[in-house]
Amino acid sequence: MTNTIREIIIIIGAIISVLGTAMPLIINLIRKSKQWVKERDWNKVMTELPGLIISAEQFTNYTGTEKKEHVKSRLAVFAVKNKIAFDEAKFDAMIDEIVKWTNAVNQRDKIKDYSLVCCNNN
Numbered sequence: 001m002t003n004t005i006r007e008i009i010i011i012i013g014a015i016i017s018v019l020g021t022a023m024p025l026i027i028n029l030i031r032k033s034k035q036w037v038k039e040r041d042w043n044k045v046m047t048e049l050p051g052l053i054i055s056a057e058q059f060t061n062y063t064g065t066e067k068k069e070h071v072k073s074r075l076a077v078f079a080v081k082n083k084i085a086f087d088e089a090k091f092d093a094m095i096d097e098i099v100k101w102t103n104a105v106n107q108r109d110k111i112k113d114y115s116l117v118c119c120n121n122n
């Protein structure tokens with residue numbers, strides 16, 4: 001009888017130690033998989049976003065704010081279709097950053113005298 005109880009206690013102890021070791025691994029695996037899903041979703045958004053901005057730029061009679069709202073609404077639809085959490089503030093910031101970058105790139109095309117920008121011709 002005491003041997004049976006002792007064996008049960010040893011088995012329970014082994015199970016508890018295995019669970020104690022496995023739980024942090026399982027928790028880390030869950031965290032990593034959630035992070036991976038977020039990164040995968042963000043990559044989908046980043047793939048879709050330039051095309052939406054380009055299509056919005058085709059609207060010549062709209063203001064920049066109206067174009068941005070168009071992009072955000074299309075992005076929201078894309079997010080819903082792909083079951084991606086729509087973070088409006090994050091998407092706003094990303095759209096603003098892309099537009100700021102493209103405006104900076106396009107500024108050099110407006111400069112007529114490139115010698116003022118580049119190279120000190122002495």
